[in-house]
Amino acid sequence: MVSYVIVSLFRHFQRKGKVLNMFARSQQEHLIVSSMLYKPSIKRRRTGTLSVRVSPINPLKALVSFGPVTVQAALGKGGVTAFKREGDGGTPRAAMRVLSGFRKGGMLTPDGSGLPLRRVGSKDGWCDAPGHAAYNRHVRLPVAASHETLVRDDVLYDFGFVLDWNIRSRRRGLGSAIFLHVAKPGYPPTQGCIALKRRDMLRLMPLLKRGTMVRVE
Numbered sequence: 396m397v398s399y400v401i402v403s404l405f406r407h408f409q410r411k412g413k414v415l416n417m418f419a420r421s422q423q424e425h426l427i428v429s430s431m432l433y434k435p436s437i438k439r440r441r442t443g444t445l446s447v448r449v450s451p452i453n454p455l456k457a458l459v460s461f462g463p464v465t466v467q468a469a470l471g472k473g474g475v476t477a478f479k480r481e482g483d484g485g486t487p488r489a490a491m492r493v494l495s496g497f498r499k500g501g502m503l504t505p506d507g508s509g510l511p512l513r514r515v516g517s518k519d520g521w522c523d524a525p526g527h528a529a530y531n532r533h534v535r536l537p538v539a540a541s542h543e544t545l546v547r548d549d550v551l552y553d554f555g556f557v558l559d560w561n562i563r564s565r566r567r568g569l570g571s572a573i574f575l576h577v578a579k580p581g582y583p584p585t586q587g588c589i590a591l592k593r594r595d596m597l598r599l600m601p602l603l604k605r606g607t608m609v610r611v612e
Contacts, residue, residue: 442493442604442605442606442607442608443461443462443602443604443607443608444461444607444608444609444610445459445460445461445575445599445602445603445607445608445609445610446459446460446461446610446612447459447468447470447589447609447610447611447612448460448612449470449474449475449612454470454474454475455469455470455471455472455474455584456468456469456470456582457469457470457589457611459589459591459595459599461599461602462602464598464599464602466591466592466595466598466599467582467591467592467595468578468582468589468590468591469578469579469582469583469584469585469589469590470486470584470585470589470590471484471485471486471584471585471586471587471588472484472584472585472586472587473485473486473587474486475487475488475611476488477489479560479561479569479570479587480568480569480570481523481525481568481569481570481571483570483587484584484585484586484587485570485587486573486585486587486588486589486611487560487570487573487587487611488611488612489560489610489611490608490609490610490611491558491559491560491573491608491609491610491611492558492559492606492607492608492609493510493556493557493558493559493575493603493604493605493606493607493608493609494557494558494559494562494563494605495510495513495556495557495605496508496510496511496512496513496554496555496556496557496603497512497513497514497515497519497545497552497554497555497557498512498513498514498515498553498554498555499514499515499546499547499552499553499554500514500515500516500546501514502553504553504597506554506597506600507597507600507601508554508600508601508603509600509601509602509603509604509607510603510604510605512554515545515546515552516546517536517544517546518535518536519533519535519536519544519545519546520533520534520535520536520538520542520543520544520545521533521534521542521543521545521571521572522534522538522540522541522542522571523541523542523543523571523572524540524541524542525567525568525571526567527540527541530565530567530571531561531562531565531570531571531572532562533545543572549579550577550579550593551576551577551578551579551590552574552576552577553577553593554576554577554593554596554597554600555574555575555576555577556574556575556576556603557574558573558574558575558589558609560573561573570587572586572587572588573587573588574588574589575588575589575590575591575596575603575609576588576589576590576591576596577590577591577592577593577596578590578591578592578593589609589611
């Protein structure tokens, strides 16, 4: 049994943040005290932050920076907004984590992505109907509620990353389908997403991981 003195010393030195093992009078006491003092270190995976800064020249475009890489991007046709609503075309002014990613099925282009990408097909969609139970969620098509398909004839959804806007903490009408995806030539405005040139997306994709922060400023 650990003596009263050892327990008292343990409590004293625990408050002071000091090592107590030197006071243990037996191997048993040493092991008990060591286990009580031991606090395993928690290694947190570094995921980084992708910064999106609105262009001072054009409010519908931005500079996207991740470490030493800086590229141009298109923003929503409603500009950047702190009061995002469904259908307003605005890009949320927010810090949003990357939750998942997808790519067009059937493409052979290697992506080197930092997280697994789901291959989407003609039956993959995203619900944008605020009153539906699957609002701002991936859905299997066909579905009666308003939605967009994740397979397109253009390049927009060749590669896409789902950002945590109104997903983990979801509220009706606060916006849906906020992605980081490929831009059309010339960077025309999006419906609220952040869009990069395909070549730039391929450069950044290896740096993107689940939990990477996308900060729109």
